[in-house]
Amino acid sequence: MSTPWTRDNGTVVKLPRDRQNQRSDDWNHSGLRVAVRAGDGIGSASRANPANHETEHAWALERANESLRRANRELEEFAYVASHDFREPLRMINIYSELLIQECGEAVSERAREFAGHILSSVARMEQLIADVLQYSQTIHEEPNCEAGPVPLSRALDQAVAVFRDRLDAAGAEVEASELPVVLADEVQMGIVFQNLISNALKYADPDRALRIGVWPERRNDVWTIYFADNGIGLEPQFAERIFGLFKRLHGRDVPGTGLGLAICRRIVERHGGSIRAEGKPGSGATFVLSLKAWSHHESGFADIASRGQSR
Amino acid sequence: MSRALRILLAEDNPGDVFLVREALKRHSLEHELTVAKDGQSAWQLIEAADGALDPRFDLFLLDLNLPVRPGLELLGRIRACKGDMSRALVLILTSSNWNHDRRTAVRDGADYYFLKPSTLDAFLQLGAIIRELWAARCGTASSGRLVGMRIICDEGTNPT
Numbered sequence: 288m289s290t291p292w293t294r295d296n297g298t299v300v301k302l303p304r305d306r307q308n309q310r311s312d313d314w315n316h317s318g319l320r321v322a323v324r325a326g327d328g329i330g331s332a333s334r335a336n337p338a339n340h341e342t343e344h345a346w347a348l349e350r351a352n353e354s355l356r357r358a359n360r361e362l363e364e365f366a367y368v369a370s371h372d373f374r375e376p377l378r379m380i381n382i383y384s385e386l387l388i389q390e391c392g393e394a395v396s397e398r399a400r401e402f403a404g405h406i407l408s409s410v411a412r413m414e415q416l417i418a419d420v421l422q423y424s425q426t427i428h429e430e431p432n433c434e435a436g437p438v439p440l441s442r443a444l445d446q447a448v449a450v451f452r453d454r455l456d457a458a459g460a461e462v463e464a465s466e467l468p469v470v471l472a473d474e475v476q477m478g479i480v481f482q483n484l485i486s487n488a489l490k491y492a493d494p495d496r497a498l499r500i501g502v503w504p505e506r507r508n509d510v511w512t513i514y515f516a517d518n519g520i521g522l523e524p525q526f527a528e529r530i531f532g533l534f535k536r537l538h539g540r541d542v543p544g545t546g547l548g549l550a551i552c553r554r555i556v557e558r559h560g561g562s563i564r565a566e567g568k569p570g571s572g573a574t575f576v577l578s579l580k581a582w583s584h585h586e587s588g589f590a591d592i593a594s595r596g597q598s599r
Numbered sequence: 600m601s602r603a604l605r606i607l608l609a610e611d612n613p614g615d616v617f618l619v620r621e622a623l624k625r626h627s628l629e630h631e632l633t634v635a636k637d638g639q640s641a642w643q644l645i646e647a648a649d650g651a652l653d654p655r656f657d658l659f660l661l662d663l664n665l666p667v668r669p670g671l672e673l674l675g676r677i678r679a680c681k682g683d684m685s686r687a688l689v690l691i692l693t694s695s696n697w698n699h700d701r702r703t704a705v706r707d708g709a710d711y712y713f714l715k716p717s718t719l720d721a722f723l724q725l726g727a728i729i730r731e732l733w734a735a736r737c738g739t740a741s742s743g744r745l746v747g748m749r750i751i752c753d754e755g756t757n758p759t
Contacts, residue, residue, distance in 0.1 A: 375694055378717040379614045385719040 366421055373417050381410050412545075419547040422479070423533075426554040431473035437582045438474040440467035440513065444502060447481035454489055460498035467504050468511045471582045476555045480563075481515075483548035484575055488517040490542050491573070509581045516574040521567040530565060604630040604733055608660040609641035609673060610692065615715065618722050619660060619692070626726030638668025645676050645684075654684035658733065661709075663693040663700060671707060678708045688732055692725075 384406045388395055441464065448455065448462055455462065462485075485500065492498040496518060505512045522530065522537060529535050531553045534546040549565075552575075556563045560580055567573035606623075610616050616634055623630050633656070635641035641661075648655035659677060661670035670691060678685055690711040691704045704712050711732060716722050 371695055371697070374717075375612075378694060378715060379612075381717045382618065382719045382722060383614065389719070 362424065366424060369417060369421060374414065377410050377413055381407065384410075416545050416547075419545045419551070423547050423551050423554065426476065426479075426551055426558070431476055431555070431558050433471050433473055435474065437469045437471050438477065439469045440472070440477060440504075443472075443474050443477040444481045446478050447485055450482055451485045451489065455485070455498075458489060458492060458498050460489065460492070460500065462500045462502070464502040465504065467502065467513060468506070469582055470511060470579050472559050472579065473555075476559075480552045480555050480577070483552045484515050486544075487548055488515075488519055488573075490544055491517075491519040491522075491538075493518065493520050493570075493572075506581065511579050511581050513577040513579065514574055515577065516572060518572040521569045521571050521573050522565065523569055524567070527565040527567065531563070602629075604628060604729075605633075605655060605657045606630055606660060606729075607633045607635065607641065607644060607656045607658075608692075609635045609638065609665055609670060610660070610662045611636050611666055612662070615662070615692070619725065622723045622726035623729070624726075625723055626730055628726060628730055636666075638665040638670070638673060641665070641673050642668050642676060645673065645680070648684060649680045650682050651684075652682075654680075654682055654687065656684060656687055658688040658690070658729065660690050660692050663691060663695055663704070671703060674704070674707050674709055688736055690729070690732070 384403050388400065388403050391399065444464055444467060488498060488500050499518045501514070501516045503514050505514065526537055530537060531549050532546075533550050535550075536542075536544060536546040553563050556577055556579070562578045564576050565573055566576060608616065608619055610619065620632065623632065633644065635644055644655075659673070661673050663670040665673075670693070674689055674691070677687060677689055688710050689708065690713055691709045692713050692715060693700065694715045695701075696714055701712055711728065713725060713728065716724075
C-alpha cells in the first residue's frame with residue numbers, strides 16, 4: 288500500500304495516487320498545503336513551540352482527511368448517478384427499437400432490421416463503456432483493501448478463470464497455471480486484473496491455433512514476478528506501452544472492447560505498489576509481466592501461508 | 600375479479616407510461632388507469648381519495664425518482680391513509696438497482712420492487728406480475744404460482 292508521506296508521530300495521510308505527484312501548492316483548497324508547509328519547517332517551528340506546532344498539524348491533517356472523505360462521498364454519488372441516470376435513456380432506446388420493429392411486423396425490410404441491429408449493438412456498447420468507466424473510477428479512488436490479510440493469487444486467478452469458463456471452453460482454450468504466491472493484496476481487485484488479462488487473451492487469440500494461456504511466478508529478492516503469457520496474435524513491441532492507456536486500442540471494431548481493461552489492470556497493480564508491462568512480437572503471442580512485492584521473507588514454503596489465506 | 604382494477608401510476612417518463620399501458624393491455628387486465636406525471640399530483644390524488652368509503656385505488660405503481668415528491672414519500676402517505684386504501688397494493692417501478700433503495704422500499708411497506716428491465720418482453724411481464732398479485736390479494740389465485748413467488752422480487756447483485 289502506498290504511503291505518500293508519514294508524519295513523525297506515525298499519522299499517515301493517504302492521497303489518491305493520481306494526486307501524489309501534484310505540487311503541494313495545488314492543495315490550497317484542502318488545507319493540505321498547510322500540513323506540508325508545517326512539515327517543511329519542522330526544524331525551527333517545532334523547537335520554538337512544539338505544543339502549538341502539534342495542534343496545528345492535527346488540525347491540518349483533520350481538514351485534509353475531511354476533504355478526502357468528502358471527495359470520496361462525492362465520487363460515490365457520481366458513480367450512482369452515472370450507473371443509474373446514464374443507463375435510463377439506453378433502456379428506452381433499447382425497448383423502443385424493439386417496439387418499432389415489432390409494430391412494423393412483416394412489413395419491416397431487411398435494411399430496417401439491419402439498422403435496428405446497429406442501434407441495439409450501440410446500446411450494448413454504451414452500457415459496457417459505462418460499466419468500464421465506473422470500474423476504472425473505482426480503481427482510481429478506492430485504496431486496495433488488504434486488511435483481510437495475504438491472499439493466494441492462485442485463488443484470484445481460479446475465480447477469474449471460472450468467470451470466463453464458458454468463453455474459454457467455446458474457444459477451445461486452455462489455461463495452465465503454476466501455483467502462484469501469496470501476496471498482501473486486495474483479492475477482488477487482483478481478480479479483476481486476471482479477468483481483464485483473460486478477456487484480453489480471448490480477444491486477441493490467433494484464429495489459426497487454439498488459445499493457450501500460461502501463468503507462472505518467479506521470485507527475485509523481495510519481488511514476485513508473475514508471467515501471464517498467451518499464444519495469440521501478439522503485438523508490435525513499440526505499442527507495448529500504449530495499450531495501457533485509456534481507451535487505447537490497437538484494433539478496429541471487429542475486436543470487441545472499450546480500451547479500458549488494461550488501463551484498469553495497471554491502475555490496480557500500481558496501487559498495490561507493483562508494476563505491469565507487456566512484451567511480445569507480432570505472431571508469437573503476448574506476455575504480461577506483473578511485479579508485486581513479496582509478502583514475507585520466506586524463501587520457500589508458501590503452502591502454510593496459503594492455507595491461512597484459504598481459511599478466511 | 601368482478602370489477603376493473605383501479606390503478607394509480609405515478610411516473611414522469613412518457614416512455615414508461617406507454618409501456619405500463621401496453622403491459623396491462625397485453626395481459627388483458629380489466630383496469631382503470633390514472634396517471635400522475637409528478638409526485639405532487641399523485642399526492643393530491645391520494646389525499647383526495649383518503650377516507651372515502653370506496654377507495655379510489657386498488658393498486659399503486661410508483662416510480663421512485665419523481666419530480667416534486669419522491670415515490671417513497673407517496674408510499675408513506677398511502678400507508679398512513681385512514682381507510683382501506685392504507686392496505687392497497689403498492690409496486691415500486693424503478694431503474695434503481697441500489698440496495699439502499701430496495702431495502703427502504705421494503706421497510707416502508709412496498710409489496711413489490713419491479714426493476715425496470717431494458718428489454719421489451721421483460722418489461723411486459725409487469726402485466727403478469729400485477730395479475731398475480733391482485734389475484735392473491737382477492738384470494739382467487741388459481742395457478743398457485745404466487746405461493747412460491749417471493750412478494751419482494753429477488754435481491755440485486757449491486758453492492759450497497
